[in-house]
Amino acid sequence: MDFFATYLALAEIYVLLGLSTNLLVGIVGIFSVSQAAVFGVGAYITAFLLMHSSTPFPLAILVAAGLCILLNILVTLPSLRVSGDYFVVTSFGIQLLGTAVFTNWTKGTGGANGLPGVPAPIILGHEFIEPQEFLLLSSIGMGLGCLCFWLIMRAPFGGLLRAIREDELAVAALGKSVLRAKVSAAALAGAFAGSAGGLYATFLSFIDPSSFDLDASIFLLTMVVVGGARTLAGSVLGPFVLLALPQILALIDIPASFAAALRQLIYGLLLIVFMLFRPQGLLGERL
Amino acid sequence: MSPYLDVTGLNKRFGGLQALSDCSFKVAQGRITCLVGPNGAGKTTIFNAITGFLTPDTGHVAFRGASLDGLSPQRVVRHGIARTFQNLRLFADLTARDNVVAGMPGHFGEEPLGAIFRPFRTSRALAGKRAAALEVLANVGLADRADALVRNLSYGEQKLLCIARILATSAELLLLDEPTSGLSGAALTEVMALLRRLQAEGKTLLVVEHNTRVVQQIADEVLFLHQGHLMAQGSPAEIIADPKLAEIYFGGAL
Numbered sequence: 173m174d175f176f177a178t179y180l181a182l183a184e185i186y187v188l189l190g191l192s193t194n195l196l197v198g199i200v201g202i203f204s205v206s207q208a209a210v211f212g213v214g215a216y217i218t219a220f221l222l223m224h225s226s227t228p229f230p231l232a233i234l235v236a237a238g239l240c241i242l243l244n245i246l247v248t249l250p251s252l253r254v255s256g257d258y259f260v261v262t263s264f265g266i267q268l269l270g271t272a273v274f275t276n277w278t279k280g281t282g283g284a285n286g287l288p289g290v291p292a293p294i295i296l297g298h299e300f301i302e303p304q305e306f307l308l309l310s311s312i313g314m315g316l317g318c319l320c321f322w323l324i325m326r327a328p329f330g331g332l333l334r335a336i337r338e339d340e341l342a343v344a345a346l347g348k349s350v351l352r353a354k355v356s357a358a359a360l361a362g363a364f365a366g367s368a369g370g371l372y373a374t375f376l377s378f379i380d381p382s383s384f385d386l387d388a389s390i391f392l393l394t395m396v397v398v399g400g401a402r403t404l405a406g407s408v409l410g411p412f413v414l415l416a417l418p419q420i421l422a423l424i425d426i427p428a429s430f431a432a433a434l435r436q437l438i439y440g441l442l443l444i445v446f447m448l449f450r451p452q453g454l455l456g457e458r459l
Numbered sequence: 460m461s462p463y464l465d466v467t468g469l470n471k472r473f474g475g476l477q478a479l480s481d482c483s484f485k486v487a488q489g490r491i492t493c494l495v496g497p498n499g500a501g502k503t504t505i506f507n508a509i510t511g512f513l514t515p516d517t518g519h520v521a522f523r524g525a526s527l528d529g530l531s532p533q534r535v536v537r538h539g540i541a542r543t544f545q546n547l548r549l550f551a552d553l554t555a556r557d558n559v560v561a562g563m564p565g566h567f568g569e570e571p572l573g574a575i576f577r578p579f580r581t582s583r584a585l586a587g588k589r590a591a592a593l594e595v596l597a598n599v600g601l602a603d604r605a606d607a608l609v610r611n612l613s614y615g616e617q618k619l620l621c622i623a624r625i626l627a628t629s630a631e632l633l634l635l636d637e638p639t640s641g642l643s644g645a646a647l648t649e650v651m652a653l654l655r656r657l658q659a660e661g662k663t664l665l666v667v668e669h670n671t672r673v674v675q676q677i678a679d680e681v682l683f684l685h686q687g688h689l690m691a692q693g694s695p696a697e698i699i700a701d702p703k704l705a706e707i708y709f710g711g712a713l
Contacts, residue, residue, distance in 0.1 A: 202508045320575050327574035327581045328560065328588060335561045342548035345510065345563045347628055348569075349538030357573050358679075457552075 177303035179419055181459035185371045186395060190406075192244075192364035193392050195321065198401035198412045198456070200328070200357045201337030202251045202315040205389045208367050209270025210247070212384025214240045214369020216274070216435055219290040219379060229293040233370040234250045239448055240366025241359045243435025248358035252314040252351060267386050274381035306375050310328075313371050314408075316359075321404055324360070333357055394443045400456020407456050414439070460698075461524040462710075463488040463663060464540075464632060469508055469518035471687070478504045479515065480687040486632075486680075491654060493674045495698070497708055503545060504687070506634050510542045511535040519681045520631065541630035542637035543621040543669075545637050549609045555620050556605040559592040562627030590629065597622045599653055615646030622653065622674045633657065635666045639673050651677055671699065683708075 185191045189211050204250040214236040229350045250262045274281050281287060292301040293309060323332050332353050337345050338351050373379045382388075391414070398401020417438060421431045446453060464486035471479040479501050494502045507513035509520050511532040522538055530538070541562075550558050565622050568574050568581035582687060596602050599619045604612060606699050614619065619637060625633055639650050653671045654664060654677050668674050674681060681698040683691040685707050698704055 222640050274568060320571075323578055323581070324571050325573045326585070328569045329571055329574045329584055331553070331557050331561055332569055334557075335551060338550040341512075341532075341543070342550065343561070344532040345512075345542055345544070345548070346563070346624065347533045347541070347564060349533055352570070362573050376639070 174303050175419075179308050179415060181303055181307045181345075181375055183311040183411045183415045184307075184314040185368050185375065186373070186392075186415060187408050188310075189362055189368035189392060190395050190399070190407045190411055191317050191321050192361040192368070194356055195333075195364070196395050196400060197362045197393070198246070198396060198403075199325070199333070199337065200333045200354065201254070202248060202354070202357075203260045204245055204248065204262060204263045205386070205393065206267035206270065207361070207392055207403070208384045208386070208388035209267050209390070210240050210328040210362060210365040211369045211372070211380070211392075212379075213243055213269060213276055215373035215379050215384065216287070216369075217366075218370035219373040220280065220286050222291045222374065223287075223289065229295055230376065233367050234443055236344050236370045237363045237366040244362025244365065245355050248354065248361075252354065267389055269347045271381055271385045274384055284381060287373075288376055288378045289372045290377045290379065291338045292377065300374075303375075308453075310371055310375065313367060316369075316407065318404060320364075320369045321407070324350030327406070329356070330351070345438070390443075391439060393437050397451075397453055399448050401454030402457040403455055406453050406456035410453070413454070414442075461653075462486070463523070464509070464665070465519075465521040466505070466509065467519050467521075469520075470504070470516045471504060471508065471513065472516055478687050479508065479518075480661065480695065482518070482684070482687060482689050484682050484689050484692060486663065488663050489658065489661065490668060490679040491658050491677050492680045493666050493668045493678040493681060493695070495668060495671075495674060495708070497710075499686075500684040501687040502684055503636060505684070506542055506636055506667070509535070510540060510634065528575045536630065538627055539629075539631045539632065541625035541628045541632075541637050542634035543625055543638065546641070547617055547618055547621055549620060549624070551610045552606055554606050555596060555601055555612065555616075555623075556589060558609060558620060558624050559595050560588050562624040563591065563594055564590050565627060576621060582648050595623050595627050596620075598626065598656075600649065611700055613660075615649070616651060618642060618646075619653065621648075622657075626657075631661070632663045632665065635664060636668065637667050639663045639668065639670055647673070687689060 193207045196204045207406055218232045221227040221235060247266045254262055258423040275284050292299050302310055302344045332348060336350055336353055343350055395410035397412050398413060400406025418435055421435060462485040462684060467483045469479045469482040470705060491534060508515045511530045522540060527535055567584040568613055574581050593605055597606050597624055600620055601623060638645055642650060651673060658664060678695045680690060681693060681695050683704050684700055691704055
């Protein structure tokens, strides 16, 4: 039961994170490969506040989300100057920068050894330490994220974002501020990634840079591509499918070291096969 | 009284090319003014300069007495001027109706906080916009295509949708970049009738047009542009009767 609850809670956290990538990459067309770095900042800030201060868990998550909003606006702003393919390179640099800080700022992040002993969330005196209990929190997080995503996508704001993806110049010619819309979208994506980071850190109680590196960003893109870009259903389905893969591999009798490599291989293959044969993913629109 | 649209002394140089050379003209309210001239005369450059897509090296643009110098495209639209593009620039993956909704001035629900925390008000705002968009589409004769994706529309329908989209901004002065190019037969007649109707509804039109037959039929006033300079201004009959202009326009074939 623990095993299954752990899988569900992790997948829900990744849904929240995937919404951030889907909003930027799928909806607005800002091809960011640095969302894992923002996710990491959320995780480290939450961990730091809970370990070194008496900040209550909900406040810690809010602070993490708030700072990630600012951070994500900052790292997305270059997309106003460099467009399309060029932004991928910029965003690639931001991701590497993030990994470098997580790995080398030993005092703050524990460096490559990671940060053990992140306390479990406590809300109204109740400690959410068992996976089954934590599932409640991650479900609330995912639920709120999905609700926000659905609300903005059906609103005129969603239409504006999709129009920006198609033709920024035409949007400006209609009297709309592209800057304002992009900053808003980046803020929202930052809030998703930051709060997902906070949930992740407190759920696993141990974090290290490997969860927030370039591989993680690409894993995130794979989730969005396989699940289906541009739709809420796709964002929800992707993480559940991809996180099930290691569990399925664990059932087959192969050595653990080989299983890890095989998993990476399968993720890579999935990304290629989907882009070639089903770019809209399982439940999405064509990217 | 100040002129409706007043363009004075525009100069723009792209490297070695003088795209606009001391170009000045006025556009009168409520009229259809056609901007004609051979390829490369600077017609689209003038549109870009008026709408803030390009900053001229020197010169001024004023609309209803207010200076538009240095304004961004989005601010120019708020002054009541909207433009179409020669290459359409429609949102191809959106429906015709959503293209028009995107052109409507900033209503409620166009920023995330309102959309998230005031969902019912957002619903009402969206319903209002969608209904208004349908009216705009009906005005250009596309009501029955409202829910079709742009990429499934015919070229003629796409041209009409471009006009519908800028009508949604409620601009009074419409800058149309070759609204009839690539059209013939019924589609051409339809666009011409639409331009006349817009004029009757009180809009002022500045139109880049290549088809001399269209110019003759719709223009109240013609501006003849050559090498970035305004060569002549007059009624369609006057411009077409001028042998010097015909020589420039048709390369001496007439």
